[in-house]
Amino acid sequence: MSKKTTVKKPTVPAMFSKNPPSTTTTTTTTTTTNDKENMIEVNPKNDRLVPWVEKYRPKKVSDVAYQDEVVAVLTKCLAGSDFPNLLFYGPPGTGKTSTILAAAHELFGPQLFRDRVMELNSSDERGINVIREKVKKFAQFSVIATRSDGAYCPSFKLIILDECDSMTKAAQAALRRTMERESKTTRFCLICNYISRIIDPITSRCAKFRFKPLKDNIIVQRLQTICDTENVQHEPGAITELVKCTEGDMRKAVTFLQSVARFRTNTVITAIDVQEITGIIPENVIENLYQVCHSSSYEKLATTVKNVLLEGYAAHQLLLQLHDYILGQMALGNEQKGIIFEKAAIVDGCLLDGADEYLQLMDFLCTVMHQLCRS
Numbered sequence: 001m002s003k004k005t006t007v008k009k010p011t012v013p014a015m016f017s018k019n020p021p022s023t024t025t026t027t028t029t030t031t032t033t034n035d036k037e038n039m040i041e042v043n044p045k046n047d048r049l050v051p052w053v054e055k056y057r058p059k060k061v062s063d064v065a066y067q068d069e070v071v072a073v074l075t076k077c078l079a080g081s082d083f084p085n086l087l088f089y090g091p092p093g094t095g096k097t098s099t100i101l102a103a104a105h106e107l108f109g110p111q112l113f114r115d116r117v118m119e120l121n122s123s124d125e126r127g128i129n130v131i132r133e134k135v136k137k138f139a140q141f142s143v144i145a146t147r148s149d150g151a152y153c154p155s156f157k158l159i160i161l162d163e164c165d166s167m168t169k170a171a172q173a174a175l176r177r178t179m180e181r182e183s184k185t186t187r188f189c190l191i192c193n194y195i196s197r198i199i200d201p202i203t204s205r206c207a208k209f210r211f212k213p214l215k216d217n218i219i220v221q222r223l224q225t226i227c228d229t230e231n232v233q234h235e236p237g238a239i240t241e242l243v244k245c246t247e248g249d250m251r252k253a254v255t256f257l258q259s260v261a262r263f264r265t266n267t268v269i270t271a272i273d274v275q276e277i278t279g280i281i282p283e284n285v286i287e288n289l290y291q292v293c294h295s296s297s298y299e300k301l302a303t304t305v306k307n308v309l310l311e312g313y314a315a316h317q318l319l320l321q322l323h324d325y326i327l328g329q330m331a332l333g334n335e336q337k338g339i340i341f342e343k344a345a346i347v348d349g350c351l352l353d354g355a356d357e358y359l360q361l362m363d364f365l366c367t368v369m370h371q372l373c374r375s
């Protein structure tokens with residue numbers, strides 16, 4: 001049914017092999033041993049084993065959803081405008097890595113991609129040595145602006161530093177010099193979640209783009225397209241239920257969809273299937289907890305919280321959903337909600353640090369109870 005396709009394994013840039021490839025364009029249609037090693041054959045029969053996040057990763061810059069500013073700038077760059085050093089920042093799963101990879105594929109084409117692009121993940125390699133050895137070495141090679149298919153091809157190479165907010169300050173400082181010195185031959189694309197962890201001299205050398213969490217309707221559209229392509233049937237409310245817990249993260253949405261599609265109990269995906277896979281807590285559980293807070297009985301609250309935790313619901317998810325539920329309650333004033341949410345933030349921090357789920361939830365719900373008594 002589907003064609004036989006190939007997916008690239010993460011590569012060590014060819015530049016760092018003992019014999020760096022020629023930087024002039026030599027067209028060859030045969031696949032080298034090295035190329036073969038870096039390809040995962042995707043047999044149509046095993047097609048279902050491919051993670052959908054990879055299968056549906058945008059192939060072209062124009063496929064990237066909802067990040068209009070960066071798409072507009074990169075489209076101009078692809079047409080021949082100057083290509084600045086880039087800094088992409090924003091929450092996970094919003095398309096930062098996909099956007100630059102798509103742009104690089106369009107700029108260099110499949111044959112030059114391996115020679116012209118170096119992708120480093122700073123979570124693994126975050127020290128100054130990587131900048132001194134790998135980045136500097138790669139940046140120093142000069143290249144010729146030709147492509148065998150005649151398409152526009154710039155005369156620079158691209159270094160992608162993913163998760164660069166975990167680079168040490170010394171490494172960032174070393175990068176600053178390299179960026180300046182090699183500006184004729186190399187462009188950088190830095191990707192991070194927290195821009196505040198990047199030193200000013202680096203941010204001021206880059207065009208900065210904030211990737212926004214994707215709107216629910218954009219995620220719904222994308223999931224619907226995937227469902228149509230993969231022939232996944234679902235109840236009308238199932239996709240909306242799934243999107244509820246994604247917080248604008250498309251990766252999370254697509255991963256959940258694939259999990260639900262694989263482990264569903266019926267041919268048609270239901271909202272219950274989604275709740276079981278994603279860990280979303282049914283609305284009545286949240287309502288019940290809130291009502292118990294109204295009763296002002298500490299013993300009743302303690303028993304209910306114990307029972308809810310015994311059901312296997314995660315305290316963090318309970319806290320998230322209680323937050324949204326309380327936000328919509330008219331019975332509580334702004335000041336009371338402020339006190340409750342301040343407590344929610346403290347409890348969330350404690351849970352992340354590994355504190356006891358029961359004690360933390362009790363702490364939070366006692367605050368809710370207290371504020372309800374005041375109203």
Ligand SMILES: Nc1ncnc2c1ncn2[C@@H]1O[C@H](COP(=O)(O)OP(=O)(O)OP(=O)(O)O)[C@@H](O)[C@H]1O
Pocket residue numbers: 052053054056057058063064065066067090091092093094095096097098099192193211214250251252254
């Ligand atoms: N804007 C988007 N348009 C289309 N698909 C997207 C978009 N954002 C994310 N995706 C989907 O989510 C997957 C992960 O995206 P990507 O790796 O680009 O996220 P990221 O922002 O780099 O995340 P992280 O900060 O965790 O590295 C992609 O393979 C793609 O399927």
